Amino acid sequence: MAHYRQLAKLWAKHQPSVASFIGTSVNDFIVAEELLQETAAQVFENIDRFDDSRPFLPWSLGIARNVVLKYRRRIARDRHVFSQGLLDHFAQVVQEMSERQDALVRSLSTCRKRLTPRSQEICRLRYEQNLLPQEIASRLGSTPSAVATVLHRMHEQLRNCIEQYLRAEGL
Amino acid sequence: MTHQQDLINSWMNGTITSDQIRELEVELSNDENLAKDFVFRVMMHRQLRDAHLTEAKLPPIVTDLEKTWRRRSQQWVLGWGVGVALLLVGAILGSRSISNRPDWSWRAVASVEAKSTTAEFAKTLNGKIYPGSRLQFDQGQVVLRFGEDAVVTLTGNVDFEIHSAKRCSLHRGQVTATVNDSGRGFTITTPTTDVVDLGTEFGVSVGPDRQADVVVFKGEVDIGGGNNQVSSNKAGENWRLQTGEAMRIEEQGGKNRIPAIWNYSSTSNSSLKWSTSNLRSSESLISSVRDNLSTAARPKYYLINLGGFVDRAKCYVDRSYVWTGLAGRLLPVELQGGDYLQTFNNDKVQKDLEVYLEISEAAHVYVLFDQRIASPAWLEAGFNRTELAVSLTGNVKEHLQALSLPQQLKTRHQEKSNEIRPTETMEYEYPFTVWRRKINDPGEVYLGPMSGEINSAMYGVVVKRQHSGRSN
Numbered sequence: 211m212a213h214y215r216q217l218a219k220l221w222a223k224h225q226p227s228v229a230s231f232i233g234t235s236v237n238d239f240i241v242a243e244e245l246l247q248e249t250a251a252q253v254f255e256n257i258d259r260f261d262d263s264r265p266f267l268p269w270s271l272g273i274a275r276n277v278v279l280k281y282r283r284r285i286a287r288d289r290h291v292f293s294q295g296l297l298d299h300f301a302q303v304v305q306e307m308s309e310r311q312d313a314l315v316r317s318l319s320t321c322r323k324r325l326t327p328r329s330q331e332i333c334r335l336r337y338e339q340n341l342l343p344q345e346i347a348s349r350l351g352s353t354p355s356a357v358a359t360v361l362h363r364m365h366e367q368l369r370n371c372i373e374q375y376l377r378a379e380g381l
Numbered sequence: 382m383t384h385q386q387d388l389i390n391s392w393m394n395g396t397i398t399s400d401q402i403r404e405l406e407v408e409l410s411n412d413e414n415l416a417k418d419f420v421f422r423v424m425m426h427r428q429l430r431d432a433h434l435t436e437a438k439l440p441p442i443v444t445d446l447e448k449t450w451r452r453r454s455q456q457w458v459l460g461w462g463v464g465v466a467l468l469l470v471g472a473i474l475g476s477r478s479i480s481n482r483p484d485w486s487w488r489a490v491a492s493v494e495a496k497s498t499t500a501e502f503a504k505t506l507n508g509k510i511y512p513g514s515r516l517q518f519d520q521g522q523v524v525l526r527f528g529e530d531a532v533v534t535l536t537g538n539v540d541f542e543i544h545s546a547k548r549c550s551l552h553r554g555q556v557t558a559t560v561n562d563s564g565r566g567f568t569i570t571t572p573t574t575d576v577v578d579l580g581t582e583f584g585v586s587v588g589p590d591r592q593a594d595v596v597v598f599k600g601e602v603d604i605g606g607g608n609n610q611v612s613s614n615k616a617g618e619n620w621r622l623q624t625g626e627a628m629r630i631e632e633q634g635g636k637n638r639i640p641a642i643w644n645y646s647s648t649s650n651s652s653l654k655w656s657t658s659n660l661r662s663s664e665s666l667i668s669s670v671r672d673n674l675s676t677a678a679r680p681k682y683y684l685i686n687l688g689g690f691v692d693r694a695k696c697y698v699d700r701s702y703v704w705t706g707l708a709g710r711l712l713p714v715e716l717q718g719g720d721y722l723q724t725f726n727n728d729k730v731q732k733d734l735e736v737y738l739e740i741s742e743a744a745h746v747y748v749l750f751d752q753r754i755a756s757p758a759w760l761e762a763g764f765n766r767t768e769l770a771v772s773l774t775g776n777v778k779e780h781l782q783a784l785s786l787p788q789q790l791k792t793r794h795q796e797k798s799n800e801i802r803p804t805e806t807m808e809y810e811y812p813f814t815v816w817r818r819k820i821n822d823p824g825e826v827y828l829g830p831m832s833g834e835i836n837s838a839m840y841g842v843v844v845k846r847q848h849s850g851r852s853n
Contacts, residue, residue, distance in 0.1 A: 292406050307417070338436070358394055
């Protein structure tokens, strides 16, 4: 059985990967954060069941998977979610990419600084304010498609920048 | 940009449709590299959100460790467990440099927009509501705004708990929620069921016996799940309630139709002051309504608007038509200010319909009947035709857009609509005759079916106290 403090450290280390898995399941930030919160609660409530001789990430991803599936049942008729089979596959991919996740967290701050001021502002509205392209366009006096294009270019730029870091770190 | 990229961008932008989801799923299932690319982009996406929340001095991720530790601590026999837990939480929070917030808070999820009660609430600060807030008060009203997503009105003797921006619990009292598309999925948990919004305006009330009354004023909600799975249907799916439908979920899981809703608002177009029982029996001339249609397949409610028959009062629960006087005039004075019973326009095709109104005191019952069709025997036998007339008024454009009939019928319907002279505001009018019956003693009044003609509209009912000098 893991010590509480040890478990807290493990959770802090792997939380981004668990969050990413949930992010593949739900594209609404607020819902995803609620599911992450529920996953955290269940991880700590089930601490007695965790075998610390085994890796933590697959165990916590298993809990996250159950939380997501319960959510899927709750919104059974909403088709804005992937199938259970694909979610299981995502859980596997997230595990395989956990080291890249760590490097991504380290490099993102630097890469963001290279964005243009307009991209940074649109990025802020999307990720801090949780606005959709249509809402951002309305606020900036632009069009949804123009905002979507900026977001796409920004994602590509960030992705290329992060990939450079990953290659430099041999990942 | 490839089509695959386009789909992934739509996912990340929150604009993807359910059809595109299915398309993306096929692509991701068949292409391992694309699946990896998708996961990587979601990692970046998630991390961008986290980074921006941190910079905005908001908690980067809502992992409610405090609550978890507190819950666990209740199981610990030794009191030192609480201290260790709080120290650990403090250390974790401190490392995230979150400042200027109470130590119990994470992120404000709502704000108090209006309040007509003197009660003070725990876990609120300067009108901000944090996860874990619990609002309890005996009387009055509180209006909460959940950002752009939802506005929630709490009324009466209320016990309401906010868990997150999208999930609340109603332990007691009444809630009316207006939820925008962005708030889709907003969930109110009751002792007997979850009520999940699908973009709508709905009400929930929980009484002392813990039963939950769910009423949909506009849009759709799913009910089911929660602690009481028996509220789901036999297939294990949630029940979906639509505009004009209401259901009572008993503590043991039984489901019953709620046949009538009383609306105490000043106008019939507002739904903020409502009740599933006749709370003001001295004011409501209609003390109950029932019909002979099955409960489970048709959980519709009649809406009784006290004093609600005013100019442009909404005609039906399931349509947006309104009542006006003929040719732009006001409604007949004799009818104005009467209690108005909103029926369902769709019931015009129910050829065996029987509706019974319980009238509580001496009154006149008026039936507003579509002039385009012949008056049925039950109307002629029980009511007297008056010289009065009113108009059912609708917007031409809305009406045609709302038509979901097969094309052939739609064309016929449009041709029929073209016969109607549009008013200046592009509205059309259908004249309705007014039939009256004098009720001297409290008792039941029977109303029968329409003829089933599709090019007709259902009747409406006005009830007004008797005035001296009227003979029938």
